[in-house]
Amino acid sequence: MSYAAYGAKAFRAALEECQRVIDxxxxxxxxxxERKERFYRPPRGRINKAHRRVLAEQGYCVVMGDVFPNDPHILDAKYIANFVGTKARPGSIVILHMPERGFRDTSLRGVAGALARMSLRNLRCNTLAACQARHR
Structure with missing residues (x-):
């Protein structure tokens, strides 16, 4: 779902509901x-001034990525593994949608393949929170 059309009030309510579920x-x-890291990736990379203001008020860090295999539309685990495994570089932020059993299974298998390929290239994964803490 894209929140691009939401005004500040509706966006704030949606953000607070999402955070409630995460908590x-x-x-x-x-x-x-005590972990209070809050990250937000704008759907389709689109964000407006009102949303940026709400995110800043709520303490969110806006994050963009540089490796996106279009996994909602390309349901091919080998493609996802190859794309992510070859495009990722040190410091890359990979965007993958949450895989679940029975839904986006290909993303789940693609992640396993991508991790194997990145390991062969001596790349390792980290969390956004760990990266943020390292650069403070």
């Missing part, structure tokens, strides 16, 4: 409550 999941899986 609930984090609590269930035992992620430390």
């Amino acid at each position: 609930e999941v984090n609590e269930r899986v035992g992620v430390a409550a």
Whole structure:
């Protein structure tokens, strides 16, 4: 879903609802409550001034990526693995949509293949939070 057409009030409400769900999941899986990193990737890379203002008020860091295999539309695990595994560079931010069993299974298999290819190239993965902490 793209929030591009949302005004500031509707965007803020959607963002707060999303954060509520994330906090609930984090609590269930035992992620430390003191972790307050908040990242936002604008759908399709589009963001307007009102949204930037709301994100800044809420403490979000806007993140863009440089490796995007178009996984919602290309449902081919080998393609995803090859694309990500060859295009990723040190410092790359890879954009993949959340894979689940029964939904975007190809992304799940593609991630495994991409990780194997990147490992052969001596690349390793990290979280955005770890990268952000390292550069503070």
